[in-house]
Structure formats: structure tokens, C-alpha cells
Amino acid sequence: MWLRTWTTSIAYLPSMLAMVYTLLGLISVMPSGLPDPSSLPNSDFFEALTFKQHDTPRTLLAALVGGLISLMVFSFTMVMSVLTQAGAQFSHKLLLGLVTERHHQLVLGHYLGSLLFLLVNLMVPNTGDSPTLWRSLAVYLGVLMMVNCLGMFVYFIHQVSQSVQINAVARRLSGRTRLSLERLRQRNRDDGFCEREVGRDDDQCQLLRARRRGYIQQVDFSALRQLAIKHDMVVHLDFALGAFIVSGMPLMRIEWPNGLPEGATAGEELDEEQQAELIKNLRAALGYLDGESVEDLHEHGLTQLMEVAIKALSPGINDPGTARLCMHQLTELLSERMSVPLCNCCVDDHKAVRVSWQMESFASLLYRSITPILHYGRDDLSICLALLELLKTLSLMGAQYGHLVLLQQHADKVVEAILAQAEFEVDRRFIEHGLQAGHHRLNLPSPQW
Template sequence: MNRWLQQPLMWLRTFTTSIAYLPSLLATLYILLGLISVLPSGLPEPHELPASEMLNALTFKEHDTPRTLLAALVGGLISLMVFSFTMVMSVLTQAGAQFSHKLLLGLVTERHHQLVLGHYLGSLLFLLINLMVPNTGDSPTLWRSIAVYLGVLMMVNCLGMFIYFIHQASQSVQINAVARRLSGRTRVSLERLRERNRHDGFGERQITRDTSRCQLLRAKRRGYVQQVDFAALRQLAIDHDMIVHLDFALGAFIVSGMPLMRIEWPAGLPEGVSAGDELDEHHQAGLIKKLRAALGYLDGESVDDLHEHGLTQLMEVAIKALSPGINDPGTARLCLHQLTELLSERMQLPLCNCCVDEEDHIRVSWEMESFDSLLYRSISPILHYGRDDLSICLALLSLLKTLSLLGSDDAQLALLQQHADKVVEAILAQAQFEVDRRFIEQGLKAGHHRLTLPGTPW
């Protein structure tokens, strides 16, 4: 894609995904409505219209009356906005302290919060336009009087929005809503990955690279690379008869100057080039631009692009709840329930680490995090911080029991058995009293599974 076209598209994507998108659109509509309301309308006088007595009663007789009413509405709406978003900051501070600061951006940028902000700003701008543009003539016209009444209706609408906003803000920081929203976004990311892997051209292969035929491309900017246009890279590799090996895992933080990808030339290196040399910025400038244009950089972790971030954030919420300052094991158990479902979907998902051409030759390869690594990163920290809480250990064991029923091969079962041995060791360490032993024995025997759990030593 042409870089002159790519940059505006990147700006447009940034704008449409920011908190200012919907408020800007709504504010623009309100401004247009405000400008229309202060323009001459061409309406006849009230006595020339049907129902003239009612219209005459609705028309203001003095200039000061609508201006006083509009000034009161502007002051009230500003106070309402200040109170609303002061409450938002309080709610976000509480959510950041109890859950994870990574969730704050998602709470702020929710669509219903943007809609409320847009109606607030738009109504305020409409009222200010009608307040600043003076009336002409001896008394306000019917058109300007209708605009004032419309401003009153907007204020009533903002009051209703305020009640809706309080309800949504209070509900959005409940752990059930936080976990459900995070789990839902992760599930959508998994489904997107599943759909991509179903397309022709994606597969799983044993990747080997001939370093004697590789050139290096280094990064020119920093950020998290979470989006890769694999179709564009595949077509580029086919056109130039090369293999593109990405030197980073998706979601990794890239620093300027670090190796970004290696270009392998099956037919041999270009003349005058040695193995390990960098791509020539002068002779291969067009190819380099296209290779870099296929990578999408972000400044933070995006659950919508990589499901691994969703699992990690659920784990972080769980260990934050287990901290001594919060001490909320119920939240940790709820996160474990969501992790159980997501890990089960991830375990059954076929992985792809390369793109192939029509002749089944590898054209693009990349690193893919294994289920082994993802499972370890998801549950080991929870076991570390919650090993002294029997309910957390039993919840972890229940997670592993459920996954053992869904595993498709012996390697996955062996992996789950290793984690179960660690959890059982932490559970048995807490069997100091008879009442604990009875509860532990019941927990070990509960549920269906394919794990081999040890008998109780008492």
C-alpha cells in the first residue's frame, strides 16, 4: 500500500477507535442543528398559522426571557457534566486499584460512555450557539422560541442520560461485568484466529531456515507488533521468490534497531551480498517499504488482536485480588472460571505458524506461543500467590480436571498432569487438621477427569 495512503488510514483508524470518535460525531450534529436554529426560518407570524392562539402563547414576548432560560440551562448542564465525570474518575480509580490498570482504557472507551459524553457536549454547544446569537426585532420569533424549547428538551434528555450513565458506570466496574467483558473480547479474538486458520495458505510446518541465504531487516520504530498482514507478506514473498521469517513473536515489544525479519532467498543471495547482510535501503527500498507496511504497531496490549493478552489480563486481575491489600479470593475464582473456558477453546485450536503458496512451499513463517507456555503463564502466578488459600488451589485443580476431559492427545494430558501434581502438593501441605483433611479429600475426588491424583496419605 502507498505510504501516502497508509498514513491517513492509520490516523483514521486511531480516531475511530479513540474516545473522541462518537462524541465528535454527535457534537457535529448538534452544532449543525444549532446553526439551523439561529438562521432566519422564513416562517410566517404565529397569527398567520393554524392554531395561532397556541403558537402565540409559545412565542416569547421579551428578549431577556429566553436568554435567562438558556443561561440557566448552560450552567446546569456544565454542573451535570462536572459531576458525571468526577464520578467516572472515582470509579476508574477504584477499578484500577482493585483489578488492573490495563482495564481502564477499555472502561473509558465503551460505546455507551462515549454516547453520553457526545450528548452532553452537543447539547452544551447547541445552547451556547442560541445564547450567543442575538435575537433581532422587537421580540423573539416563533423559530427562535422553538429552538429554546428544543434546548429544554435536550436538557431533559441529558438528565435521563445522567441516570443511565450512573447505572452503567456502577455496573461496568463490577467484577462479573469486568470478567465477562474481558472474556468476551478474548473469545472474539480466538474466533477470528480460528477463521483465519481455516483459509487456504495457512498451516503448521517444521520451520527451517538456511542462514547462508538470509538477509536481515531491522526495525525502524518501537511498539507492540500485534497486527500482521500475512496475506500481503505471502503475496510479496511469491512475487519476489523469497521466504519471510519474522524474528519476533506476535505481541512482542519491538525496539528500533533490533532484528525484525530475515529474508531467505531460495535461489541464492543477490550478487555482491553476503549472508547476514541487511537489506539494501537504496536498491531494495521498495521491497523494504512494503515489508514494513505489513506490520501494525500499537502502544499497548490489544485483547482484540491477540487472545494471549486477554488470558494474561484475567490472570493479573486474579493475582491482584489475592494481594494482601485487597484479599478477595472470590474474584480470583471467578477469573479462574473464565480462564477454564478460554483455555479449553485455545487447547482445541489448531495452530498455524506459516503461510504457504499453491505449491505448498513456505513463504512466511512466524513464532507461535505454544499451549504449554500459555497455560504456564496463566495459572502458575495464581498458584504462587494463592497457594495458601485452599479454595484457590481447589479451583485450580478443577480447571485442570476440566481441561483433561477436553484434551485431544497424550502430550496435553501429560502437561496437565504435571501442573496438577504441583497443585496437589500445595493442597496437601494445608492438611493440618482433621476438618481440612475431610474437605481436601472431598475436593480431590470431586468431578470427572482423566488425571492421576494421589491418594490421601492419612
């Protein structure tokens, strides 16, 4: 778990690149085995490359260091300004995703690495009457690194300016959510996962409480399944994935179908001393995070798109176009979510339940995704019609997956908000066209004005 946290942090790539550059800098100041330039072929060329004075390379290196520091300060001042603007316009939850983009980390790594390389060459003094060919070539390499940083600076400005545009923000968030949905689909295709009504008697279960706080968004269900089979038990998770857990909360309940182990008492907590190894392995299967991870839970991606939409509808921003763009992405993601087979338990080879957990239903997810948008945008006719178009599109798949009645209920709420705005004749004509447009399976009214 710590390795995954390290490799996905903002410091991973910059620190790796900085180490490579530092190693290259140490190699460049080591005594070299290069012969004297006069003894090499094309000696005039190598003689011209070799500095004759000690102060020349040091002056050049000092100028490069000062210029690179100024470039770094300017670059990341601009980043903070852009991130502040993005947080104000969209959602502060998106800021971490913008900062941790791989190309941003690569630029930071090249900046830091080039600076360390130049500092190593500047701090280690030259020996002899004049700089050697090896040290001279290291200075030229530092110049090339500075030129590379200038090119990356232009690339960095372009990427940062593009990354905070709403099209890029919505596309990136939608892509990450889609990948999370695909991983969920692949996992649920496994024979060990299924959807089933799982009953339990809490009086016959032993309780395991949480020992730390955080959001549990990663669960190693395969490890829990193997533990349950090995100890002949059933593990019932007491939390929903993505929920915030505080220390002392019920974490999971252990059910023993064939009787409690020796010394265990039903309805009480697991004994820490008698079953220390089991409890350690049960806790190790849970992954805690400090924030919302879209890669682990697709629900967070849908929620963040909804939050960007309602932020755009706030009076301070007043950008219904951004809200409609988010609803377009929500339409695609909700349609994919509708087709994903849901599983709430793991079974063994004999189809007996070994692990069960709570899974958010499509009805709950749809409600959380569109109801806040309707609440904040019900006075904007374009937002209401966009919501109706979302429901129309979902209705084409809703009958196949048994959600048509649910979609009709939400459509009735949206139609009520739309009809409340039919004050003038021009509004009525526009509303009537919006209600009749498009292919769908909803039962929408034909108002008689």
C-alpha cells in the same frame, strides 16, 4: 491504520455527535423561512410558543448551559472516582477498556453536543423586536436536549456502577478474548495458513531492522504473503506477536530461495535505496500499538484475567472470590484455546512456505496463566482446589488434543500445595473430598492419612 486508530479512540463518537449538534445549532440560528405565527393555522398555539422578550430565551439558555456544565462535572468526577477504585482492585490495564466503552462515549457525545448547541444559540443575538418562532422553537429544543441529558445521566450512573463489578469486568474481558479466539480460528481455516516446521539459514538471509518502538500486535499476513510470492522470497518474522520492539531490533529476515537479487549480500541488511518500495510495503504490513489489545491477541485477555486474580489475592485486597471467578473464565478460554488449530506460516499455491512467525504454544500459555495464581494463592486451600478443578476440566479435552501429560504435570504441583495444608483432620477430610470430586482424566492420589 490511522483510520482504525481514530475510529476506536475515545474521541471518535463524542466528536461525531458534537459535530451533528453543532450543525443543528447553526441551522437553528440561521434566518428561517417560517411565516409569522399569526398567519399559521392554530395561530394562538404558535403565538403562545413564541417568546415575547429578548431576555427570556437568553436567561433560559444561560440557565441550561450552567446546569449542563455542572451535570458534566459531576458525571465525570464520579467516573474518575470509579476508575481509581477499579484500578486499585483489579488492574490498571482494564481502565482504558472501561473508558472506551461505546455507551460511555455516547453519553459524553450527547453532553458535549447539547452544550455546543446551547452555546451557539446563546452567542448569536436575536434580531427584530422579539424572538422569531424559529428561534423560540430552538430554545424549546434545547430544553428537550437538557431533559435527554438528565435521562442519560441516570443511565450513565447505572452503567458505570455495573461496569466495575467483578462479574461484569470478567465477563467483558472474557467476551473480548473469545472474539479474538474466534477470529484466530477463522483465519487459520484458510488454505494459505498451516503449521509446519520451518528451517532457515540466517547466513543466507537479509535482515530488516525496526525503525520505531511499540507493541506489534497486528500483522497483515495476506499482504506479506502476496509480497513474498511477487518477489519470490520467504519472510521470517523475528518477533513474537505482542512483543515490545525497540528501534534497531531485528524485525524480519528475508530469504531468497532462488538466489539473492542483484547487488544484495547475504547476512547483511536490506539495501534501502535499491529496494525502497519493498521495504516500505514490508513495514506497512505491521501494526504498532501503545498497549495490549485483547481484540488482536487473545493471549492478552488470558494474561489480564490472571493479573486480576493475583491482584485479588494480594494482602491489601484479600478477595479470593474474585480470583476464583477469574479462574472460571480462564477454564473456558483455555479449553477453547486448546481446540484452536495453530498456524505458524503462510504458504503459496504450491504449498511452499512464504511467511513464518513465532506462535506461543498452549504449554507456555497454560504455564503463564496458572503458575502465578498458584504462587500467590498456594496458602489458600480454596484457590488450590479451584486450580485443580480447572485442570480437571481441561483434562477432559486434553487427551483429545495431546495435552494430558502437560495437565498432569501441573496437577502434581497443585496437589503438592494442597497436601501441604493437611495439618488437621478436618482439613484432610475436605482435601480428600476435593481430590476425588468431579469427572477428569488425571491421576490424582488417594492419600492415606
